[in-house]
Amino acid sequence: MSDVIRSDEGSETMIKIENITKTYNKTVKALDNISFSVKGGEIVGFIGPNGSGKTTTMKILTGIIKPDMGKVTINGFNIREDPIEAKRSIGYIADNPDIFLRLKGLEFLELIGDIYKVPTDVRRSRTKDLAEKFGLTDALGSPMISYSHGMRQKIMVIAALIHKPPVWILDEPMIGLDPKSAFELKQLMREHTKEGNAVFFSTHVLEVAEKLCDRVIIIKNGHILYDGTLEELENQNKNKSLENIFLELTEK
Amino acid sequence: MKLYFRLVSALIKGVEPNDKEKKRNKIFYVVMSIIAGFGIMLPMAFFVGIIMYTATGALMQNGTQENGIEMFLHLIAVFSFIFGLNVFFSVFYFSGDIENLLPLPLKPYQITASKFTAAMISESVMEYLVIIAALAGYIIGGNMPLYSWLTAIIGTLTMPILPLIYCGILCMAVMYFTRFIRNKDTVNKITGVFTFLVIAGIVYLIAQSGFDSGKLIDALSNPENRLLETMNIIFPTIPLLTGSLGNGGILNFLMYIAVNIVAIAVFMIIAQFIYFPSVAGVGQSMSHKGKSADMTEKMHQISCSASYLKKELKILLRTPAYFTNCVMINFLVPVFVYLAYLINGQTNFLDSFIYGIRSGNEETVLIFMIGISAVSVLVTALNCIASSGITREGKHFSFIKYIPVSYMTQINVKAAVSIIISGAGMLTGVIIACLLLNTGIKFTIFCCLLSLLSVSFATYLGIYMDSINPKLIWDDELNALRGNYNIFFNMAIAIVTEAIICAGAYLLFKFTPTGSILIIIMLFVILMILNAVSYLLCLRGGVKNINSIE
Known part of the structure; x- marks a missing residue:
């Protein structure tokens, strides 16, 4: 500890x-x-x-x-x-949200979840909760390259918070x-x-x-x-x- | 004109490494440039010059000496056109500076002319070297007058203009007249397939001649060579340039300049009318709408390394610029192996080699294994998956640094991606070759191991080289690869190292009583040592380099 x-x-x-x-x-x-x-x-x-x-x-x-x-x-x-x-x-949001744009939103969150060792059930409930809060639920299956700047920023926020x-x-x-x-x-x-x-x-x-x-x-x-x-x-x-x-x- | 030069200078600076990147390691640049110069560029120039000198000498007997140089320059022009297509689509329509240039009070021809010049200068450095080497071989072989050298220098600098103007006009026409190609991904896919088909076609045509230089010389000796006549119509500057090198060539030279000026004028007029309408509404990628069903149920935890590996593979496979330049090239190896074998059925040019392998001839077996190692290293360096592993992170390089994953773990995952993709292409090629040559399982396994060891060595070397000075500032994935000196330097080091090993192995066999089996064992041991060295370079130097990048 x-x-x-x-x-x-x-x-x-x-x-x-x-x-x-x-x-x-x-x-x-x-x-x-x-x-x-x-x-x-x-x-x-x-x-x-x-x-x-x-x-x-x-x-x-x-x-x-x-x-x-x-x-x-x-x-x-x-x-x-x-x-x-x-x-x-640390949960960090960088100054540029244009990262790994070929990945889908959900894939990016999975990567972050794996890097920070977030258990499956925790990441599912946390992603669901945060995606709903930020109005991103419908976009999780789309590649981030198709997101607007605001949507990319939202996914960065979710990624920074997913591991609490x-x-x-x-x-x-x-x-x-x-x-x-x-x-x-x-x-x-x-x-x-x-x-x-x-x-x-x-x-x-x-x-x-x-x-x-x-x-x-x-x-x-x-x-x-x-x-x-x-x-x-x-x-x-x-x-x-x-x-x-x-x-x-x-x-x- | 001042504005034109300022724009060209600004655009070239956007492609070249910035001053900060250059200053970061001046000695590195000098040493690498020397190795690349002596390891790749000079030998290649010398090789081209010798071929052209020999061909010119042979063709002079029939008075058709221009045919050799013309055919060679046409080949260069065709390659220039093929590779230029992707570049010009990217430069004219999808580069990050378009959004900044379009609102400025610039005329369409000013934007396209400056972008054309900047792209031509950045893309044609190697081409200039090949052209001047070929022209030098022709001038010396044909005993041309002294002033031919001046004409050759001007010709070298201006010859890429016409093929690239064709590219520029074709790109603008395609974007103007079609509505389905409005994004970079579609363009990259189409040009990638087109490039693959044309290269396969050229290789097929060359291979169909049975690699018989006599037949080729006979064809070129024919004053009524139809292929050459057709090419001379497509690229009229080439016969004018070669004609201007000999005695009384001043008229040809003036016509050569005039044709280039007309081509540039036509290009600028077309750009003036169709560039702005065609550039409106282009985008980076097709928009995809995902399902609105709850996708979070699909989430499940896997190991960090496996997840990172999946991310790297997905980016390589989904980014058309990476897919065509880094992935597809590996699978040309098995295609070429099979193609060569098929063609052999018609021409028998491989018969003695096949017989040597099947009968266990020591020298042939050794050459085969040396060849596998050399091709494995060359393909791994050429596909640049490893040598652009850090560069590909670009503006979000900081991701490597702020995630709680050690740098060496990340290097290992990037290495695994290169080994998987390069290895898949190489092993498929090796297995097909071994099956066709009926070499037996044990020999096939040895060949696969040798190939993997070579791939792994070139991979870790590539990552280390990239870590020294990665090109992190680029706005287009293609720019991450093109004009990236690290990739070129890595290729030079890999080629020089492998050339020393292969030449050493062969010379040892040829000039000492050492048997081929012992030499092959030594080859394995050397490759294992090189693997350890390149891994340690990454562990010590690569990690330190990543740590120091800010």
Whole structure:
């Protein structure tokens, strides 16, 4: 079983990123010594302008890219030292849903189910439930190449959740989703954290962050500008809209 | 004109590896280029040059020396046309940049002309080498004047224009006049079958001559060769080019240039009128509607490796570009084996070989086994299932990295796919050959094992080579394979390694008292060692390479 990190309050720290630095081509510093953590039961929004380092952080968290220095722990597993167990704890939605388009939706979910060792009865009920929620039941038998962008995004969401991972890392998960599906995903995120799990997602939509997140992390040029609740942020900047606060912070 | 050059440059950059990919391993590119240059390109150019030099010398006695070079260039033009069809359908109608180019204030002929030029430059590098080698053989063999070399260089660069213009016009006409071909998959299937039939036809025609060079020279010596006359009408630039190489060829050369200019003008006029109407409404694939019944009941758990293997096989079989380039090629081997045997019934060109095998002649048996190993390695490298295993992941390469499956397990599954498909084609060919030669079960099993060992070696080598610098940025599956230097470099290394082994084995037999059985045992041992080395390369280097790709 995992060596679960305990935070100050006693709840489990599901994601911990410590002093991460990443430089591309030895010149572009994408992340500069950033640290933060996400506890079980928390939905944390990751906000920042384009090119601020959001996707790089997500990719480091999921083991896709290697940081120059620093440490990442997922559900108690170090992503470098114990990558397989760490990855097994993650449900990840990448920024591009165009993957294995020659497979049918159901075949893709079967592949993900087998990779994450989801038992037959569990995957059947979970796929049925999620496909109904996202209105994808009728499309499961069709090749994904015939899906619209939104449908591909929905199948990625189902694939990320089919194995009930304790940590969700979602890169712009709402892009392409219709209002009903976006609502369902937000509901699922809330239900997931109620069970003591963690959700960490990036978004450009401040309203989503405002309504959904327990905490937000604002990043710009590889530096974390703010890490806390939106309430605290608004209290510090009275009479200003969230949009204005965000613009002031990121345009400094 | 400035706009045209900018468009061509942008389109070529879209096909070529980007600067980041090139910089990632400069030394790798230099070393591989040297191996490919000396291992494949120069020997091939030398071989073509020698054939043309010899044929020209033989035909000069009847004063029909142009016939040899003309026939050869016609063959090149036909191949250029066949392979160009798929490329131009893809480039004109299904590439990812179409959606970005169409809304721009560009005229249809500007888009098609720049796409045509970029495709011709990217696709014709090997063709240029073959043409210049053939023309060099002809010039030297025919004692042509010095200025012929200048004409030959210009001719080499411009000869692919006409066959490719035919391709471009045919693609536009098909898309304009037909309504059933509106997606890439249908086009790939049709061009794949067409390519297969034409190649099989050419091989059949060549084989029917009994591989008798004397007969071929006799046919070419005939000043009224009907096939050549017909081809000269289809590709009129070729007789004009060969005519311009000899004395007093200036008029022919001017006519050669004029015909090319007219062809380009016709192409641009046609493009101006029919390109935009024909490009509207094309798509990537046919839409499929699945059943609305509860499909989740079909789900059942299998092992991760088995599931990954199924995924790889389905993608290879369902993607027409992969099916025609990676899968179908393997099953040409048994077809050619059987075809060669059938033709032998008419011409007897294989009789002494068949007799040698059936009577257990040591040298013939050794050549047969060396041949099996060489063809197995060549086919595995040619089908590029292994050497494009990581490249095929393309933009979703990150999938390999974020799933909880070790990189070596994924490499092994990709290797299994290559071994299954390459092995299936090779073993079918080997078994058919052994049955036809009546070699007996034990010998057949040995041959199958030798073939599998060769396939497995070439497979792991291919995956390792691809892991060094996979081409991950492509918007069309065909682009993942075409213009992919890794595949070419892997082919060069596999061919050079196998050539050294086969030549070594044969020379050992020929010039030392070592018996054929001992040499065959040594061949098995060497292949096993090579398998271990290539596996270890993947285990150590391949995993490290995948880890470092971002």
